Amino acid sequence: MPHRFVAVLGNHPRRLTVAAVVVMAALGWLWLAVAVLDGEMSKALMPAMGENLSFGGVMLMFAMWVAMVFAMMLPTAAPTFRAYADNVGIGAVALITGYTTVWLVISLLATAVQVWLIRVGALAPHMAPAGVALSASILIAAGIYQFTPLKWACLVRCRNPRSADIYDGAGAAFRIGVEEGFACLGCCWAIMAVMFAAGLMNLTAMALLGVLMGLEKLVSGVKVTYFLGVLLILAGVILASGLVIG
Numbered sequence: 001m002p003h004r005f006v007a008v009l010g011n012h013p014r015r016l017t018v019a020a021v022v023v024m025a026a027l028g029w030l031w032l033a034v035a036v037l038d039g040e041m042s043k044a045l046m047p048a049m050g051e052n053l054s055f056g057g058v059m060l061m062f063a064m065w066v067a068m069v070f071a072m073m074l075p076t077a078a079p080t081f082r083a084y085a086d087n088v089g090i091g092a093v094a095l096i097t098g099y100t101t102v103w104l105v106i107s108l109l110a111t112a113v114q115v116w117l118i119r120v121g122a123l124a125p126h127m128a129p130a131g132v133a134l135s136a137s138i139l140i141a142a143g144i145y146q147f148t149p150l151k152w153a154c155l156v157r158c159r160n161p162r163s164a165d166i167y168d169g170a171g172a173a174f175r176i177g178v179e180e181g182f183a184c185l186g187c188c189w190a191i192m193a194v195m196f197a198a199g200l201m202n203l204t205a206m207a208l209l210g211v212l213m214g215l216e217k218l219v220s221g222v223k224v225t226y227f228l229g230v231l232l233i234l235a236g237v238i239l240a241s242g243l244v245i246g
Contacts, residue, residue, distance in 0.1 A: 017085040017092045021078045024100075028070025035064060036201055053115055061114055064200070065107035072192070072210035073103055073184065076217055080180055083161040084173070091173035098177020102185060114200070123196075132239055135197040139236030142190040146229025154186030155225065158217050188213050194232070 035041045041060065053061075077099060085092040117123035122134055145151055161180070191213055198205035216224050 014082050014085045017081045017096070018078065020093065020096060021074050021081060024070045025075050028067040028072075028074075031063065031067040032071060032201075032203060032206070035060075035067075036203060053118065058111065058115060062107060062111040065110045065114075066104060068192075068195070068206060069100070069103040069107055072206055072213070073188065074100070075210065076188070076214040077158075077180065077184055079218065080158065080161045084176065091170055094170040094173035095177035095180070098174040098179075099181040099184070100177075102178055102181025106185060106189070114196075117196075132242075136236045136240035138193055138197040139232050139239065141236075142194050143229045143232030143234075143236060145190040146225050146232065150186055151190075151225070152222070154183045155216065157183035158187050159220070187217070191228070 074096075081092055081096055081099075084095050114123065122131070158180075162176070191209055194209060195202070195205060198209075212224075212228060216228065
């Protein structure tokens, strides 16, 4: 039966692509849920400010960022993967690998930023900024980015996969996957950065931001993008003004 299931997926690249995304996203959410609910893991992921982190602790943080990529970013790219699957068939797996590679590198960089913020005392033990100023700055910067030409160019690429540009071969599929990964990065990095303001282990914020990023890619035009920009700027201004505490 398992072999038959694999054969069915192999003969239907779209199904294989969707199945791969669903499994990876589910694993990401499962890891994050366990990390939040498990006391020992939470303690390792939420060290005191200024603490010297162990190698194991840093690796746990990296694993957390990888899980966030699986849980938040892969589902938003599912329509893109499906579009390419029609042209490259089973090569869509190589394309997903290329896309994921970009975000794994970003996960490594995000881990380094997190470690630095902890050591300088800017990130509190609950993994949100220790001061209002940093949270407000992140929100306002993310909001402003929503109105930039780079944001729009990357969003257009995410909405319009160039599936006709790809030819047979896993190497070509991987390269296009990397290109799509960079386009997605340009589109979503600022909203992902909002996790630093919301708290890196805030599952509600992860789910909400993931839905918003996916919606932004699915809905045509700039209304959703600009609305999110105004919302983020407004939230940052209110936070900076002291009307909201926390």
